[in-house]
Amino acid sequence: MKKKTMSNSIYKVAIVGATGFTGSELARILCQHPHIEIKYITSESHEGKKFSDLHPQFLGILDKTLASSQVIKDDDMDVIFLALPHGISMDFVKTLASHKAKIIDLSGDFRLKSPEVYEAWYQKQHVFPEGFKNAVYGLPELYVDNIKESRLIANPGCYPTASILSLAPLMANGLIESDSVIIDAKSGLTGAGIKASDTTHFSNVNENFKAYGIGTHRHTVEIEEQLTALGQSDAMVQFTPHLLPVDRGILVTAYTKPKGQMDQEKLEKIYRDFYADKPFVRVREKAPGIKDVRGSHYCDVFPYWDRRTQRIISIAAIDNLLKGAASQAVHNMNLMLGLEEKTGLTQIPLRP
Ligand SMILES: NC(=O)C1=CN([C@@H]2O[C@H](COP(=O)(O)OP(=O)(O)OC[C@H]3O[C@@H](n4cnc5c(N)ncnc54)[C@H](OP(=O)(O)O)[C@@H]3O)[C@@H](O)[C@H]2O)C=CC1
């Protein structure tokens, strides 16, 4: 039995796709959350096994048996997390949309503004176009009020989370030339999911470092849409991701040209004012590294004015599995359930 806190409510949740990287991070956070009972953790490939057989770190902590995702369709859940590949999640949302449960989808299936844009960038037909009108983009630093009212959250991508937070204060104040945004991003290997592939094979990544998805990565449009929504007309983004030979973490370095006069003091004030009431974004005085945020729900940002080139360099670091996925999903859940937003999310970063 969970210990009860100020509000006595205990909510029942299911994690669909719990054998994957983000699903297991969700389980880690939720099994310590004072208002949550994990009712189901599901797997299609490992149904009937114990969760801790697949994720030994949970031995003696969460030994629950993995169920087929079919069970959640007939149960009375409060929140369902979908930690599934894109293209699969939308089938679940379609089936579950009429249920009582609130849905938090970690995939990209409902993040974009229309099914047409989705189909253009994901090269896949959408099976539930109706879902787009109800989905709320789950970035609490931008959409806290909408998230509180929502029943379907499109949890942001990991690269977009870091990219948007690195630039949001500038965009929201209309300070940037909209075609000047260049984002150089790097991700740890867990960003690619639990299944091994040629790209993530040890021999191909060890002591190696390279760009991919040049000019075509689907996160480009997700970032452009959100920067445009922040008030920057038709933001055009040059986004280049790179795969880092590390386990987890995302580092974004964004370059922009300001519209008017800029200096370091003014720049820092813009960032501090914008993030003053946002508990999980820390404005730093020097460039953060990925280990500064590893294992935590923080996004560390550092804005730098380069007087010589007259460019702003905005750096952001997150843990891709947490602020880039699982802890962001729990933050959204807290807001949707009317809980204090930091509940269950106070882990201190692991470094050093
Ligand atoms: N990894 C990251 O850093 C981030 C990931 N995301 C997104 O979150 C989602 C989950 O990512 P991640 O945890 O990395 O992915 P993983 O590949 O690690 O895990 C996905 C899980 O989905 C389950 N699954 C696969 N196919 C099906 C299916 N047809 N029906 C039911 N379940 C299925 C698998 O479990 P089983 O085979 O046991 O059923 C698998 O464990 C993805 O959409 C991803 O793009 C978002 C931000 C960051």
Ligand SMILES: CC(=O)N[C@@H](CCC(=O)OP(=O)(O)O)C(=O)O
């Ligand atoms: C390192 C790596 O491979 N990362 C993934 C992005 C992970 C993610 O956030 O993808 P979704 O938008 O699908 O949720 C990629 O580039 O495809």
